[in-house]
Amino acid sequence: MVAGSRGDERAWIRGAQSGSVPDLEALFKHHWPRAYRAAYLVVHDSGAAEDIAQEAFLAAVRSLDRFDRRRPFGPWLHRIVVNRAIDWSRSRALRRESGDAALAVVAAAAPPERGHEEPLAAALADLSPEHRAVIVMRHLLDYTPGEIAEALGLPRGTVNSRLRRGLDELAEKLDEDLK
């Protein structure tokens, strides 16, 4: 990841707003890793994570002229990423319920992308997308519960309870794995 201060970020946004590709590239390189990781940890599908993070950056490009550069870019980007990742996970769950298993004869079974993962990330995949999202925002992206509540449009109490419940479930799963 490219190191960058808030001052750097403001300069990149100012440069990108006036048409500088190198400034846009610096902004992209600074924010891509965490945007992609956040999407991946919620959806656990590298193709979908790429789509989600890419859509967020394209949305940023489209809104660049209107963006207030006094505000930090990361929270705005992460809000799009995490909300889209939750939507994607919910829609995939619905699609599974509609009976796609019966079609397995037509499609080759795609191996889940789990073999390479750290135990923590693998355990995270077993939580609901809503629980994954708050844990990723808190512990990967370092947002406070208040900031998470604002980004996801949830009451702060709901964020706190999801964090607590998600972490408890995670601890249980990791304990089981270690036994």
Place this chain on the structure above:
Amino acid sequence: MRHLDRSAPGEREAGERTWEVVRAAFEERLPSPRRRDWRPFALAAAAAVVLAAAFSPPGNAVFGSLRDAVRGDQNAKPALASLPAPGRLLAESTSGTWIVQNDGSKRLLTGYRDAAWSPHGLYVAAVHGSELRALEPNGRVHWSLGRTGRLANPRWSFDGFRVAYFAGRSLRIVNGDGTGDRLLTRDVRPGPAAWQPNTHTLAYVNRAGDIEITDVDKRNGNAIAQTRAAPRQLDWASELKTLAAIEPHAFEVFSRRGPRIGGLDRGIAQVSAAAVSPDGKRIAFVETRGGRSTLQLTDVLGGPTGAIFSGAGTFANVGWSPDGRWLLLDWSSADQWLFIHSPVKKVLAVSNIRANFGADSTIAGWCCP
């Protein structure tokens, strides 16, 4: 918890691909006074590259060997004895759909048309009269679906769970096992439709001639790509997650969210067919001008073209082998198919296509080792 902040699978490659798309979208949105129009220079440079390739000694050798390779019956085999790369072919004619195995043996599925392979080549979706059918290559029908209106162009999603097809002037979706048939839209021009790899996202051309890109399960968040002319063919490039649209005199490349990110305008030449390579990086297209056709190859986002083969008359279609090493060119005017190794090292020509496959025969797909 710090373990979460580690590289995720595919992070670097996805970042490289996404940066290309983001940069292209950014350059597309820049106000015109800031942009210099490099297209005349790019076209001149591309022409110079083609001319240099054609008239340099190696270029002469390539063009010469290609001419030699298809000159007369002594070089073209009278029948297709085998395919030069793994996989099976679908070919269509007025008699029906042919399945051609790797060893050249073939079976006619009488009365079928508009056939397409399922993702792994286990099944074929094809139209028979007023029915859409899914059948095995040996002809055994798994399911069929009757619909009013002319059925056309079934296309299987890459996971096999959805099939898109046209019924009259509407676009419909059915599950891969024949259940759950439903209307997707009536705002469509029957013809091209393409599934984005690894998604249930479908691109099609609306009545206005623009491309709509939609997740057929969610039915929201449609993206619209505005085209210069209504595309006649759509093809996704999986590597860059971009969509190539083949128009009468150009091809354009769009990001999956709609912005145009590349393409080539071929002026007065007619672009009649194209195919994106299996790795999604290159596009082969046929252009025809003044009664002569040329097979061109270029990067999927556009740029300099390389002429691969040129001949009199019409090239009806072009396709890639599943391993991306061969191009199959349907030289319909010469009644020949050409298997061209890419990069050009070898050309295998097969003649008597009409005698062997029937009138109006053409290639419909090369699938699945």
